[in-house]
Amino acid sequence: MKLSCTGCGRTYPARIILYRCPECDALLELIHPEKTFSRKHAWKGTGVWRYAPLLPTKPLVTLGEGNTGLHLCENLGIPPVHVKHEGENPTGSFKDRGMTVGIAWAKKLGATTVACASTGNTAASLAAYAARARMRAIVLIPSGNVAMGKIAQALVHGAKVIQVDGNFDDAMRLVQQTDAYLLNSINPFRLEGQKTLAFEVCEALGRAPDTLVLPMGNAGNISAIWKGFKEWKAAGLISKLPKMIGVQAAGANPIVRTLRGRKKSCRVSRPETVATAIRIGAPINWTKAIAAIRESGGDAVTVTDREILSAQKLLAEKEGLFVEPASAAPIAHLRKKKRRGLVVCVATGHGLKDPEVILRGKPKFVTIRPDLKSLQRVL
Numbered sequence: 001m002k003l004s005c006t007g008c009g010r011t012y013p014a015r016i017i018l019y020r021c022p023e024c025d026a027l028l029e030l031i032h033p034e035k036t037f038s039r040k041h042a043w044k045g046t047g048v049w050r051y052a053p054l055l056p057t058k059p060l061v062t063l064g065e066g067n068t069g070l071h072l073c074e075n076l077g078i079p080p081v082h083v084k085h086e087g088e089n090p091t092g093s094f095k096d097r098g099m100t101v102g103i104a105w106a107k108k109l110g111a112t113t114v115a116c117a118s119t120g121n122t123a124a125s126l127a128a129y130a131a132r133a134r135m136r137a138i139v140l141i142p143s144g145n146v147a148m149g150k151i152a153q154a155l156v157h158g159a160k161v162i163q164v165d166g167n168f169d170d171a172m173r174l175v176q177q178t179d180a181y182l183l184n185s186i187n188p189f190r191l192e193g194q195k196t197l198a199f200e201v202c203e204a205l206g207r208a209p210d211t212l213v214l215p216m217g218n219a220g221n222i223s224a225i226w227k228g229f230k231e232w233k234a235a236g237l238i239s240k241l242p243k244m245i246g247v248q249a250a251g252a253n254p255i256v257r258t259l260r261g262r263k264k265s266c267r268v269s270r271p272e273t274v275a276t277a278i279r280i281g282a283p284i285n286w287t288k289a290i291a292a293i294r295e296s297g298g299d300a301v302t303v304t305d306r307e308i309l310s311a312q313k314l315l316a317e318k319e320g321l322f323v324e325p326a327s328a329a330p331i332a333h334l335r336k337k338k339r340r341g342l343v344v345c346v347a348t349g350h351g352l353k354d355p356e357v358i359l360r361g362k363p364k365f366v367t368i369r370p371d372l373k374s375l376q377r378v379l
Contacts, residue, residue: 001056003028003188006288014056017109019176019186027288029227030056030188037234048097048196054231056192060104061133065089065096066196070204070344075318078334081343082209083315084201087323087350091153093277094194094221094348095125101193102183103129112136115180117164117171119217119276120150121349126183127157138180140164140171147276147324147354167271169282172218185220186284194221198228201344208238210341213330215348216246216255216289216300217278223288225346226296244298245339246289247329249273249305255286256300259293274305274357277326277349307332309357315347322351 003012007026012018018028032054041053047066049059068088074080086094099122106114114130115138116122123139123146130137137159141151145167154161164171176182183190202208208229216222222244229241248256252271271281283289293300303311305325312328314335315321327347334343351358368374 001033002031004031006291015109017181019182027186027285028188029288030192032231037231037236041235048100048193051196051199054199054235055101056189057101057104057108059100060107061129062100063090063096063128063132065100066200068200070201071319071321073315073319073321076314076331076335079338079343081331081334081345082205083319083321083345083347084197085321085323085347086197087327087347087353091121091124091128092350092353093121093125094197094346095121096129097196098185098190098193098220098224099125099129099183102187102190103133103135105189106135106181106183107133109181111181113138113180114183115139115175115178116182116184117141117168117175118146119168119279120146121277121353122184123159123161124150124153124157127154127159130159131157136160138162138175138178140175142167142171145276145279147356149353149355168280172282172284184284185218185224191220191224191227194224195228195231197346198225199232202229202232202238205342207342208232208240209242209344211243211245211298211339211343212346213245213247213333213339213343214346215275215278215326215329216248217280217283217326219246219255219283219285219289221346221348222246223285223292226292241296242344244292244296245330245333246293246298246300247333248300248302249275249278249308249329250302251305252279252281253302254281254283255289256302258286259290259300273308275308275325275329276354277324278329301333301337303329303332303336307335311335312351316351321347323347324349324351324353325357
């Protein structure tokens, strides 16, 4: 097991704390020995740690993450689609898959303090798993741009929450200057946990989907899941790979712009979207994301805030799945463009993460007297 530079190809020992290549500053990826995939493994249990033979460490810290529902949705006015609802994880988002592995690795290294910059979900997950591991957690959030439900989670788990007078990208630059063990998606060990979503999807379907659609913020998830599909294929468990479709909000779409050749650098200076989880203008993992999209024959696409909120409402009303706005972005895309074959959408977080979006629409309540006639009149 070793760390490999995605830029120059240099390799480093896995136990060295590195987030970027010291030679070329490119991101790193964890590479497992080829024999890992040639062996026949006996998968035991459920969730992320069912796949322990393909992970870098033992389950030292767990809250029962993974094994989330794959829901067949047939009432959305589009061809049937499967929705992988990551809001069913312990803290309500996909981040728990990565955090259980990332915290376990931090514990193995002897780290006592862990940190992240966050738009909310990473903060909640980091705080919970650090509490479980008896570690100190430091969270940097952009001032005024994080859903309160996510901040509440980080606070209740005892994290030190610090607001940065700036956006997520400012917080991300700052947290990398601390001495704490960093658990943003720049950390390749955290991404190891997130790849298990691909394993679960393949086991549930008996094959890989033709297309997998997911929202992109800091863009670690799309590359992690793509890595998972490739490893499942290397193990001889599937014969083909899916196209990876990453969805960004119109006001925060740096990867879409870069992929289309509109910009040389992957940056939107002032990202704005109602989907706070993907309100990121300078995604750390953009090179990995673009590589996954191109290698899979996929695409990066844009949806508007209005389309996102409409899809969120539709998914809740027609299928009973309440997801946060960013998680509805894939459905918003599929309402505009049909994708052939077996399609899986990843809903990255639960709707209760950001209830303010729903309440902001000033829902109208009917007040009646406490008698049957009054009730019958409004029914």
